[in-house]
Amino acid sequence: MIFAFDIIILVFLVIAAIISLSVKDLLSASMIFGIYGFLICLLWAEMGAVDVAFTEAAVGAGISAVLMVATVFNTKRKSSD
Amino acid sequence: MRLPNMFAIIAVVITGGILLYGVSDFPSFGDPKSPANAAVPGSESVSQYFITKSYKDTKVPNLVTSVLADYRGYDTMFETVVIFAAGMAIFAILGSVGGGSQPRVQEEGPSFVDGDHSRIIVGTTCRLLVPVIQVFALYVIGHGHYSPGGGFQGGVILAASFIIIALSSDLDAALRRLSEVNYLRLACVGILIYAGFGVLCQVLESNFLDYGVLQPILLTDGPEMARSHSMLGVEIGVAFTVTAIMFAIYANLSSRGTLRDGL
Amino acid sequence: MAEFFEQTLQPHFNFWIYVILMMIGLWALIAKNNLIKKLIGMSIFQTAIILFYVSLGVKEDATIPILDPYGQAEHAAAEAEGAETEGEKKRDSYIGKKSPDPDTMANPLPHVLMLTAIVVGVATLGVALSIAQMIFKEFGSLEEDEILEIVKGGSVDD
Numbered sequence: 001m002i003f004a005f006d007i008i009i010l011v012f013l014v015i016a017a018i019i020s021l022s023v024k025d026l027l028s029a030s031m032i033f034g035i036y037g038f039l040i041c042l043l044w045a046e047m048g049a050v051d052v053a054f055t056e057a058a059v060g061a062g063i064s065a066v067l068m069v070a071t072v073f074n075t076k077r078k079s080s081d
Numbered sequence: 082m083r084l085p086n087m088f089a090i091i092a093v094v095i096t097g098g099i100l101l102y103g104v105s106d107f108p109s110f111g112d113p114k115s116p117a118n119a120a121v122p123g124s125e126s127v128s129q130y131f132i133t134k135s136y137k138d139t140k141v142p143n144l145v146t147s148v149l150a151d152y153r154g155y156d157t158m159f160e161t162v163v164i165f166a167a168g169m170a171i172f173a174i175l176g177s178v179g180g181g182s183q184p185r186v187q188e189e190g191p192s193f194v195d196g197d198h199s200r201i202i203v204g205t206t207c208r209l210l211v212p213v214i215q216v217f218a219l220y221v222i223g224h225g226h227y228s229p230g231g232g233f234q235g236g237v238i239l240a241a242s243f244i245i246i247a248l249s250s251d252l253d254a255a256l257r258r259l260s261e262v263n264y265l266r267l268a269c270v271g272i273l274i275y276a277g278f279g280v281l282c283q284v285l286e287s288n289f290l291d292y293g294v295l296q297p298i299l300l301t302d303g304p305e306m307a308r309s310h311s312m313l314g315v316e317i318g319v320a321f322t323v324t325a326i327m328f329a330i331y332a333n334l335s336s337r338g339t340l341r342d343g344l
Numbered sequence: 345m346a347e348f349f350e351q352t353l354q355p356h357f358n359f360w361i362y363v364i365l366m367m368i369g370l371w372a373l374i375a376k377n378n379l380i381k382k383l384i385g386m387s388i389f390q391t392a393i394i395l396f397y398v399s400l401g402v403k404e405d406a407t408i409p410i411l412d413p414y415g416q417a418e419h420a421a422a423e424a425e426g427a428e429t430e431g432e433k434k435r436d437s438y439i440g441k442k443s444p445d446p447d448t449m450a451n452p453l454p455h456v457l458m459l460t461a462i463v464v465g466v467a468t469l470g471v472a473l474s475i476a477q478m479i480f481k482e483f484g485s486l487e488e489d490e491i492l493e494i495v496k497g498g499s500v501d502d
Contacts, residue, residue, distance in 0.1 A: 055237075058238055
């Protein structure tokens, strides 16, 4: 609930979301999506939602990123936009 | 290509504008007297009941676990069924029908030391880490009553330990430890444990998932401790299903359904 | 202008950023060409909604929703200060006697609902990624316009 901390992390979150959608290399997009997940976990831990932060760290930033990397390896790595 | 872009921008701007206008009317962030947190005059607030009375009813200090596994246990049961259904959907889409589940017959040794020196560091480190990760996962499952944790988190960490084995050496090494038949059985056993607790309560002539009446079976001194122990049993069931299905999703996705050569 | 900032923006600043995140996700779902980028947009949308929901239960200066039934935190603080502890009487703070004050604990109900939402979200992502792999196997590409051309043009790859 600290104003400065909240707003810095939220700005990073928006930047990470925009960058993850604009890079042309799909592997980098998956990695930046993992960064997005970790930043959200940090935000929730600061808000007092510790169970949700634990779940997001394990599931969102761990399993989701790995599943995306696995798919990118089995399909194409370059995207046109 | 230009038409979807214009349409997308218009739709997003209109929706965003309406939402931004609506958000300005919210109670301010962090207000303890907002209607979501405290009662509006004339009705009682559910979350205040949970905060004040939950320890007296269930003797579990972690309020989130007690609400998740006891007061809202029905939701959690169907969420487990949803995860199971997702695993079955991936199984059906990618089409592995047991034809690819015979691991290569190979001596039981580290499969990275056949002259492939680039994997020695990663392989050895992962082999040292995996038991520690598994013990930590079991701790998180069992300690969910007293600290943040519980069935889901522990199950996902346990699945991650198998995924690390699959990533550092071969998918076959992980499948040798948790083969396809076994993980399907594990997933089904998890759901049966959860539903079994509910049916057991029904057999003793009470409602479905009403853990308080299990007191004579679990030999506790009071219905509160019976609820606490049943919560632990139910979380174990959830952990089984989550482990099996998360590993199944990874195995099917990384090998395009054949389970033969992974990443 | 300053009054607008004070009254409207300051108590609600992060709700506005959640709406911006949601709109980024929604735009990516509609306008992007690559299927994996669409799925990333869907995930961004989902996590923004979960963020919004969890922040409804935040209370100012509140602690996490985990009780301390044996008074261990107070016991440790009192020991650190050197005050003499009263033994069992101090450690019995919650057992049957006083119940926690609802204004000092974060609301646990949004956390519970969002735990379910996160796990269901990852299951949905798994199914969507497997459908993407099957599409790649059928049509040979993951770009939406190329797939539409193949589907409309020849019907050989059905």
